[in-house]
Amino acid sequence: MLIEIDFNSDEAIYVQLQNQIIMGIAMNLIREGDSLPSVRQLADTVGINMHTVNKAYAILKQEGFIQLDRRRGAVIAIDMDKARALLEMREQLQVLLARGRCKNISKEEVHALVDEIYEEYR
Amino acid sequence: MLIEIDFNSDEAIYVQLQNQIIMGIAMNLIREGDSLPSVRQLADTVGINMHTVNKAYAILKQEGFIQLDRRRGAVIAIDMDKARALLEMREQLQVLLARGRCKNISKEEVHALVDEIYEEYR
DNA sequence: AATTATGTTATAGTATGCCTATAACATAAG
DNA sequence: CTTATGTTATAGGCATACTATAACATAATT
Numbered sequence: 216m217l218i219e220i221d222f223n224s225d226e227a228i229y230v231q232l233q234n235q236i237i238m239g240i241a242m243n244l245i246r247e248g249d250s251l252p253s254v255r256q257l258a259d260t261v262g263i264n265m266h267t268v269n270k271a272y273a274i275l276k277q278e279g280f281i282q283l284d285r286r287r288g289a290v291i292a293i294d295m296d297k298a299r300a301l302l303e304m305r306e307q308l309q310v311l312l313a314r315g316r317c318k319n320i321s322k323e324e325v326h327a328l329v330d331e332i333y334e335e336y337r
Numbered sequence: 338m339l340i341e342i343d344f345n346s347d348e349a350i351y352v353q354l355q356n357q358i359i360m361g362i363a364m365n366l367i368r369e370g371d372s373l374p375s376v377r378q379l380a381d382t383v384g385i386n387m388h389t390v391n392k393a394y395a396i397l398k399q400e401g402f403i404q405l406d407r408r409r410g411a412v413i414a415i416d417m418d419k420a421r422a423l424l425e426m427r428e429q430l431q432v433l434l435a436r437g438r439c440k441n442i443s444k445e446e447v448h449a450l451v452d453e454i455y456e457e458y459r
Numbered sequence: 460a461a462t463t464a465t466g467t468t469a470t471a472g473t474a475t476g477c478c479t480a481t482a483a484c485a486t487a488a489g
Numbered sequence: 490c491t492t493a494t495g496t497t498a499t500a501g502g503c504a505t506a507c508t509a510t511a512a513c514a515t516a517a518t519t
């Protein structure tokens with residue numbers, strides 16, 4: 216799975232790492248049980264510091280996307296706390312949809328966007 | 338319109354201001370043409386520095402939600418750049434929905450959430 | 460047994476962003 | 490004339506992001 220960092224982005228590097236890994240799982244590019252590169256290895260190939268990768272992995276672990284194993288490295292392992300996930304999605308959506316609502320984006324247009332994005336999950 | 342700041346949040350104060358104002362517009366608590374409190378006034382009632390409010394207002398202006406008038410203060414004035422708004426919403430949704438997808442949140446559940454939130458817009 | 464690679468932790472330095480504090484200015488309202 | 494407005498400038502404290510070294514225990518490899 217290819218990971219690309221935009222060093223000119225205002226988004227923190229470790230956040231970019233998180234998001235790309237999560238999107239990789241959602242799109243089935245990496246699956247439950249697969250291993251991610253080791254902290255040092257990923258840091259090397261991407262060209263960033265070890266600790267930045269370690270931070271991303273630590274948060275992904277805490278949020279229930281991976282588990283860290285000294286033998287196998289970072290392994291995809293989803294902790295299925297759906298209720299919590301729904302609550303967090305609701306909070307984020309409230310802000311996101313409000314912005315769209317101000318710009319006259321209709322409920323139907325949002326649905327269409329959601330459907331488009333879900334098409335990529337196979 | 339009531340604005341409340343959580344000083345323990347890891348979200349920047351000026352971002353909290355932005356989001357609450359945008360949600361206020363979306364929910365029709367404040368309407369096109371209405372004025373927001375002045376920079377100094379809002380800073381005073383909320384208990385923060387003038388520049389923090391100024392920063393929030395400046396960004397809201399740049400993003401096309403308000404216009405700043407020396408006579409009337411910050412006036413709600415939506416710049417209807419819908420195409421841009423749709424692009425930005427798409428990018429945000431891609432990250433948000435990927436998180437949900439990993440936690441087994443279905444397309445239908447997202448639609449239900451969207452509908453719930455749109456219910457508040459009247 | 461020795462070497463290597465792993466996650467983990469510690470310390471320290473630099474850079475950037477957030478928030479505050481003061482101050483000053485031109486302009487419009489009262 | 491006074492007051493309140495947005496705007497701009499400078500400066501300091503603080504937290505976060507990223508990097509740089511270093512060290513440690515543990516597991517895999519040789």
